[in-house]
Amino acid sequence: MPIKIPKLLPAREILESENIFIMDDERANHQDIRPLNILILNLMPEKQKTEAQLLRLLGNTPLQVNISFLQTITHQAKNTSQLHLDQFYTSFSEIKHRKYDGLIITGAPVELLSFEEVDYWEELKMIMDWSKTNVTSTLHICWGAQAALYHHFGIGKYELSRKCSGIFTHRVHDPVDLLLRGFDDEYLAPHSRYTDVAVEEIMNHPSLRLLSSSEVAGPFIISADEGKQIMITGHLEYESTTLSEEYSRDQKKGLDIHVPENYFPNNDPNQNPANRWRSHAHLLFSNWLNYFVYQQTPYVWE
Template identity: 50%
Template structure:
């Protein structure tokens, strides 16, 4: 089944061109199926790009999925037109009465700030608590993952001496996990962050399991079975050119930045980078959505009740 998103959303035409099956409201109703309700709390400044990246992976599932776009109410992004937000987004306060089978919380460009210094931190704390009663399974990404694991377990983030930036080899630490079905023993994932969570801090917390890890950049994916949460620090959702765009943006701004490691062919930024993580990105999201489908309640109102 395809993903259901508004047919006027810019991501719609992009996904159609890529061969991702999308559907309109009329077709979705005719199928007489309860679609999985997936919410995307989009904290990224370029919201349109993130919408495409996430919808591409969610839409590859054979299940019918309805994607709802959500934003924090206490922050106005500078890089997304107000018209786009009004047309396609609801604030969290506007959706807090709803139940979601799955909920994605993205990264945000506030990584080097203390959590308490983020202007919308109080709202984020309420959102994290809300996911325990209104969401069946939560996927927290990059800063969203660090913030969530700090909120729930007090695991601190640590500033890196230099930015972890490039495509790095990762290891499958728990092949038996339902989220790693079909994964190779090792694989490559894009990394772009100034901070890290340390394995020794995570292993002190009962119930947290490290699923993916890199020798160079450390922890990547953590599972919390009791809370039905995943925390992923790196960017399987990235486009082939995402790291290049970040690199050239910083070069143009005069910011100190090194070439992303293991990315440009022959370390030549004039050459087009190859995507070596796409298949595992689809595997991870497909496994996550399949696990939601297998375990969520048919009655959405029972989500979060323990029924």
């Protein structure tokens, strides 16, 4: 089944070229079906790239999914045109009266700031609090996961000695958990961040379950309230070249940055990296939509 997106969204052309089944408003309105309504709070600077990454994964299930994009009003996006934001994004004040089957809160390049220093922190706190009563399940990614752990559970982040960037091996701790259904005992996933959270704090917190982690990259998949809140500290949604693009960007800025680990063939940035995490990315998003959204959400929100 398709994902429903605005007819003129630029990501449409990318998704259609990959044979991902999409549907615009005009066609969807002729179908008598209760689709899942998924809201995406996109905090990433290059919003159109993130849109395509997430829509690619949300569009690979038998479920029909309506997508809406949310932006913060307390931060002015610098890398996305205002025309794009006006055309495809909404604000919290416009949707706070609604109920959603699922919410995705993306990462953001603000991790070296304290949470309170982020200009949209108060707005984000309102959205996270609202999600507890107005959303069936919320998926938090990277900095979004750290923000959720801090706001909901009082677990802070700490700065790493150097950026965690690369492809790392992870182990599954609870193979019977529905979110990890079909996962291999060990699998690969990308990380790209300067901060981390302590695995001991997560394991000792009575409301949290550590489902998967990496010896090198730390806690990865964390669940709370039977999957109503899910935190992913890395970037399974990343494309094959995303880490390469970030590495080149950081080099151009003159940052003291190392080559992403276990990523380029022979550790050579001149060679094209292979995507070795795509299947688990699709599996995680499919499991989330099926077991924690579709099978948990009411047919009619009261």
